[in-house]
Amino acid sequence: MMMTTPKRIRVLAAVLAAVMPFTTGAAVYSKSKSSTFDVTMRVVADCTIAANGIDFGQTGVITSALTGSSNINVTCTNTTPYNVGLDAGTGAGSTGTTRFLSGTGANVDTVAVNLYRSAGSSLWGNTQGTDTLAGTGTGTAQTLTVYGEIPVQKAPTPDNYKSTITATIYF
Template identity: 80%
Template sequence: MMTTSNRNRVLAAVLAAIMPFTGSAAFAATKTATFDVTMRVVADCTIAATGIDFGQSGVITAAISGQSNINVTCTNTTPYNVGLDAGTGVGSSGTSRFLNGSGANTDTVKVNLYRAPGSGLWGNTQGTDTLAGTGNGNAQSLTVYGEIPVQKSPTPDSYKSTITATIYF
């Protein structure tokens, strides 16, 4: 007759012998499935701009130059045009722009914005006075060349206009 202790040893030996087979037998067959991971990229652009500060001047006897940057990022191969509106200065229209004084001061300061040094004025009419380019997926920096031309000096004050840059794509 087998003692309880011997029975437990035999049972443990039998379990140890068959456990490796039962474990791998449960995973002997496999099935697989595939699935797609997709994304659609559409033509898109972003735009950001920095301001132009012409500093300070008294009598405007010589042209004053300044620059600004417009950063555009467009999807690769996306054609675009960047336009600048006339701004918020009273009397501004098309590419003729003015800076206004503050408060009751009705004086203005003429300002010109160019697409390149010595080129035509930068406006907002696509194909005429905008700046064209093609996106490459990275940020592209466009320079706005500004000039305060010689003119009658206005009343001492701070002068300002807000220009809106628009990207068409």
């Protein structure tokens, strides 16, 4: 008995369907060889720094010292030694650790301000090894506190007083 073409296709399809579940369709090899490769990265000494301002609020006659503080956030690679310095700022007459806040416009008055590495201790400057703050990186953020003081002084002209201080990390 001779099969018709459509019947032959159905029989062939049935035979293939019976055989196919036992194969994956992918070739199976009996041999293999391997090779390795490195994945690398170089970590270099590095630091970042971010500083927040100090606002002493408002006052009239400065008959007692005003205090305030702020934070500097330092992140350095683990074991990286660093020093953080504060420049004199932009206040008129500021130099070294002697700092002033300046008035605006034609107002030439200034307000003295002191910045310390710890409450009531040494002034914070920008000379490495002398008046900077030293530390060692841990690989995570470290918070350093800046302590500020407006000492008792002659009352300046009413105005808004300001100085911009630059915090620098040396590593």
